[in-house]
Amino acid sequence: MKIEFTKMQGAGNDYIYVNTLKYPVSHPEALAKEWSKPHTGIGSDGLVLIGPSETGDFSMRIFNADGSEAMMCGNASRCVGKYVYEYGLTDKKEIALETLSGIKTLYLHLQGENVDSVTVDMGAPCDIRTVDLGNGYLFREGTAVNMGNPHLVIFTHDVSAIDLLSEGPAMEHHPLFPNRVNVEFAQVLPDGNVRMRVWERGSGITQACGTGACATAVAAAFTGRGKGKTDIIMDGGTLTIEYEPQNDRILMTGPATKVFDGTINMDR
Ligand SMILES: N[C@H](CCC[C@H](N)C(=O)O)C(=O)O
Structure with missing residues (x-):
């Protein structure tokens, strides 16, 4: 099965983003490992799944390049804000993002139609x-x-x-x-x-x-x-x-950049 993904980076920290509302992913740990490889995969620091949320507007799950799941990712949270806005999943400029470490609020900063940077309320250390x-x-x-x-x-x-x-x-x-x-x-x-x-x-x-x-x-x-x-x-x-x-709370502000869209086979 072919699925669509988007490669995005925030300050050079690059992940593969998949909208699971469209393409449910059943084995993200294995895919993160395989797709992150620079020579035989897409090449990335990991895989990020964007999904629905009952407590926020969207949810984010993040998998490192070795397949382990992380609780939170600052650079990915900004890119998720850009993704959901630019791909028309929402028209909100203030977004509640559910993560394994709680809800983080994203404040999108637009340049014309596009999100070029995002401030994230990262909560308290x-x-x-x-x-x-x-x-x-x-x-x-x-x-x-x-x-x-x-x-x-x-x-x-x-x-x-x-x-x-x-x-x-x-x-x-x-x-x-x-x-x-x-x-x-x-x-x-x-x-x-x-x-x-x-x-x-x-x-x-x-x-x-x-x-x-x-x-x-x-x-x-x-x-x-x-x-x-x-x-x-x-x-x-x-x-x-x-x-x-x-x-x-801590506020983090920085860029969110799309690299390219692609399709890839989900089963081997
Ligand atoms: N790159 C991420 C963090 C990934 C976290 C992950 N490496 C772990 O906690 O295992 C960031 O921008 O915050």
């Missing part, structure tokens, strides 16, 4: 704590933050010097995080904005991570490095994060 990573690792200390999904933020003076391919997996599988963790290496710049590189649980190096950008801003505030509105500059683009520890 939780379980913020300093963690001792122990001996035998490049860094001794990090900040754990839960943004609906787990993150470990490590501040360093030179983020370009980090060998992500070895440091990323070492942290993802650190014994302190039995469910694995998304890892952000962050460097505060002279103007207070932050340069960040990410290793995602289940997808490896990605160009950007929305929940990771939020976690980085939270960790910066928690460790006395923060400012209320911070640009988090990643390899694939920049997200603006608004966070004040006394407030109960």
